[in-house]
Amino acid sequence: MAVIPQSEFQRRRARRKWMGRGFHGLCLLSVCIALGMLAVLLIYLLQQGVTGIDWSFLTSFPSRHPDKAGIKAAMLGSIYVVLVAGVVSFTLGVATALFLEEYATRSKFAKIAKINIANLAGVPSIVYGILGLQIFVHSMHLGSSVLAGGFTLALLVLPIVIVAASEAVRAVPPSLREGSYALGATRWQVIWHMVIPQAFPGILTGVILAVSRAIGETAPLIAMGALTFVPFTPDSPLSRFTVLPIQIFNWTSRPQEGFQETAAAGIIVLLVILLVMNAGAVILRNRFQNKWE
Amino acid sequence: MQDQDFILQTRGLSVYYDTKKAVTDVDLDVARNRITAIIGPSGCGKSTLLRCFNRMNDLIPSARVEGQVLFDGLDLYGHDVDPTEIRYEIGMVFQRPNPFPKTIYDNVAFGPRINGFQGNLAELVERSLVRAALWDEVKDRLNASALSLSGGQQQRLCIARALAVEPRVILMDEPCSALDPIATLAIEELMRELSEDYSIVIVTHNMQQAARVSHYTAFLMVEEARVGFLVEFGESRQIFTNPEDERTEAYITGRFG
């Protein structure tokens, strides 16, 4: 083995050090750029919209005058639709994940299903809107209602929930399952008493991601018939509705200067709702995780 | 061993994973209320054989079992035998302690609860922990997480958990291999106490442990032509001082495997 001369050794060491530092700096720079842009966006929003947020804004219906415009209808619409989407996608998603990971693991059907579910996540959201229009609005006679909108969004975010739940279920150590089986548990008991509680934090993560995606969707809801000007609050699952992104988009396309500020205010409200939902889910997830520590 | 009372017997037991044979034609008799050790080199099918006794091999889709496993005369692989029922009678302790991420109390209570136990659960939990020589160390903190216990304590907790469903047989798959020497000796001591009331089958790759702990020892081997066949079975006293088969002697003296 040839001995590396001392001077060359020094040079390599120095070069390595510089490369390390350079890489570190590059990463730092990227973070600054990303956060910087986010900061710029937030500051612009706050500047534009914070003045417009007051009680009347939150409790009024939209109007042709910017200072009288409110987002009550859109806010409630978003909350209801996302609630429906969340519940449906959670139930269907967890059940599907359990089926694929616990019951049908090695079957060919499971393998094909998993590949296709991953692909579904990449389908443009407008396609779901058209699907929702055809199936929920027309065939099931639900009309362009909160329920139909919720179902449509549920389909959209279902792949996210399934993938996250599948990961979570797969991450449950086999030793826990074995230990349960060895005590005489049936498959169902193992899933209910061991797998689901263990996987719950991961499943909740999936739901958070799904809900965050759903609340910002515009195109599919417009496609299945959500309104843009709603002077009433949705009073039943079958009533028509609008959502925050649609309302905001509506305001930004108006010529009056005042509506830009109103739109900014709407965006802030949307972000706040998003943050509150996320925080709630994260707190819930942490509570479950700590229980097992 | 003619007059021995056997609680478990295998007749012509073979296990396949798809087409690969893992255990070949084993006839083994497990004596009641004694400790039977199964030893052999890596890959000789000891764990596979052990898992036949409580049908844990059923959980592996590619596993196929031929032959008979008799539990007090009942064929465990018979047509109308429910595997989950068997596992109440034949419990298992694993190589790595696997306490559930629950409280100590809930760990021990898990088995009885899913079994639909109606009686005094707290008393059953205490009795099981006493039997597993763990009660004194945990009686004041039954609501603490099981994961806060040391390795040796966790394994004793797993034993208590297995005892709580009141089995007749306890299967142990290398129960001490993840533990330090002191914890190992504590578990061995516990095994000897338990063998008065339970029949124990232990798989171990530690020759000295098998010699220390067991009443009977079975030696399983693997060759090019055959995998997982029984070479010799007898009283441990004899196997470790003067085995009959030279392959057994070669393995025990560490000349191979």
Added chain:
Amino acid sequence: MVRADFDRSLEELEAELIGLGEMVEKAIVKSMDALARRDLALAYEVVAEDDQIDEKRFELEEKCINLIATQQPLAVDLRTLLAVLHIAVELERMGDYAEGIGKICMIIGEDESVETPQQLPQMARMGVAMLQRSLKSLMDRDTDLADEVWDSDDEVDALYDAVCHQIFLDMGQNPKTIEAATHFLWVAHDLERIADRATNIAERVIFVVTGRIGRYKPPRELN
């Protein structure tokens, strides 16, 4: 090769045991030689050299204990180490008997008045042959050879009976020779014990090969 170290240690140990056997063999031959020629200097050598035999035995014992503690021997390895331990003790005792003969030789001194009974050298020759045979049976793990050691023991016992009988007769006929005769009785006794110890060694060889402990043949019929 697994456990090559341990195998080497066992081989060395057995070789040293054979070496001890050779030392004892030499001592017996020397002591009988000294007695035959009434050679006091030679007798003194035998007595002095017994210390070396004792030391060698303790050395072997220590090595055995060491290997047992560190190697966790089982089955044939365990039996071998235990046998080496026991055989070392037997050999050391045989060495003590040779020393005893040497001491008696020194006591008898140059007194040629009493002849050495002719059975004694014969007993000694047979005893040495039995020792050689028993150690060879250990080296070769030959149980048949070990068996033969017992057959020779019967002959030695017969010789012992004969020499005792004769000495008693002589004592009766010639009371002046009682003191010398008693010494020769002791020598006969020592030689008989040497042969007996050889059978013990053979017993240990059977133990190593078959794992059977205990007396191999039924005790001699008492006449």
